[in-house]
Amino acid sequence: MVTRTAGPDVDTTRVAVSTVIFSLRRDPADDRPAVVMPLVRRTRDPYEGLWALPGGWLDLSESLDTAASRTLGETTGLAPSFLEQLYAFGAVDRSPSRVVSIVYWALVRPDEAERAAAEENVAWFDTADLPCLAFDHREIVDYALWRLRSKVGYSRIAHGLLADEFTLAELREVYEAIYSRRLDPANFRRQVENSGTLIPTERFRTGSHRPARLYRYNREVELADRGPLTHSESSRS
């Protein structure tokens, strides 16, 4: 048995809930957005001082989804625009005591990320340049990034990283940041226009050069196809 200073019964499996949170931040150098995520510095024994995913223990009286929202808010103060279960991690040696972690992943808009950026013990990192992480959290983050890249290809979750109104160039930059690859502006425009998920507004983003039309997402279209789980188990209290 492992020596620990505090915590409940060591002979039971405990259930934790953690969340991988993604947002975007513009690099001051090249002005292009990068995928960033908040991490929490551990203040207790296992892996003290290392960075870890925000999370906490599952309460007896809350569902997994509720626990994810709650611990996410408690540790980072963030309100996500998208939240979905990622995977359950339960290797025996992933923690000194036996812990099964139900991991979620979330998107937050840049304005929301900025609003809550001043939390204690929380710092934002570029996903391309992460520090050493506690537990198996590095592996978890890699899986979440893979899921983000897959899902952005067949759903409209990119929406969760943008404000209500945005230009096509801004939307394209989201995809470019996630794919780490430049996209043809002309072809991108047509693809997204033909998808039926965008509604053009009469407003324009002025600045340099020709003003760009602002678009917003069509709320009739589902954010992401989750199959039969759309709003049954997932949103149950």
Add this chain to the structure above:
Amino acid sequence: MVTRTAGPDVDTTRVAVSTVIFSLRRDPADDRPAVVMPLVRRTRDPYEGLWALPGGWLDLSESLDTAASRTLGETTGLAPSFLEQLYAFGAVDRSPSRVVSIVYWALVRPDEAERAAAEENVAWFDTADLPCLAFDHREIVDYALWRLRSKVGYSRIAHGLLADEFTLAELREVYEAIYSRRLDPANFRRQVENSGTLIPTERFRTGSHRPARLYRYNREVELADRGPLTHSESSRS
């Protein structure tokens, strides 16, 4: 607090592992395969007498994957050709006591299903004609079916429902059973031939009409893209 006759501490969350198992069985009437699954009749209090997914409690010293394999074997005697985590279900009211279920889904080949078909308290059901299920298992099955239909489109998991060698017609019937839709034999042949996942043999399936060439899967090609989870967390211990 809920009245129960046996089991550990009621004030803790327990972790269960269940598996949705799919196989194929030919309908004697039209000779076309249908997607079937084994269910276990409950012999204890919550939902006694109803059918439920095979499963059991997570042991302290085994990983989630190991627990899924173990409980699947203990309850049904089956050895799956494919096993993957599906989702973690944790609504507060899904069971009289607090249970978080890590649900897996699996494929077994028809010959394996027939070999183990004589288990006690286990029966096979057509997924299109399921009985009333215990707990939230009906919801779980629906999600697993959705995942099966999605995944068969972008991976070669159909392999897990066939013997080592098979004709293109047999492979096509697998897809037709999962999609509940007829496919054009000519176009299906080309798609699967151009995918590079099949290796033609020199053997033929003789019977009625013109003999059909037997194929086998190219083991070089991954069964399903699982991203960074390919063989790290999943196969640990």
Add this chain to the structure above:
DNA sequence: GCAAAAGTGTTCTCTCTACACCCATGG
């Protein structure tokens, strides 16, 4: 020979891609 499944060829449409080109604005 005939029915039926195995297997091949052809055409049409649709999407993706590359890239040329015009438009509108700030400087």
Add this chain to the structure above:
DNA sequence: CCATGGGTGTAGAGAGAACACTTTTGC
């Protein structure tokens, strides 16, 4: 006027759907 990003046009490659057609077997 010119540089730059916004926005349109267009031609070619490739995938998929529909379907005509040939081949090979059992009966």
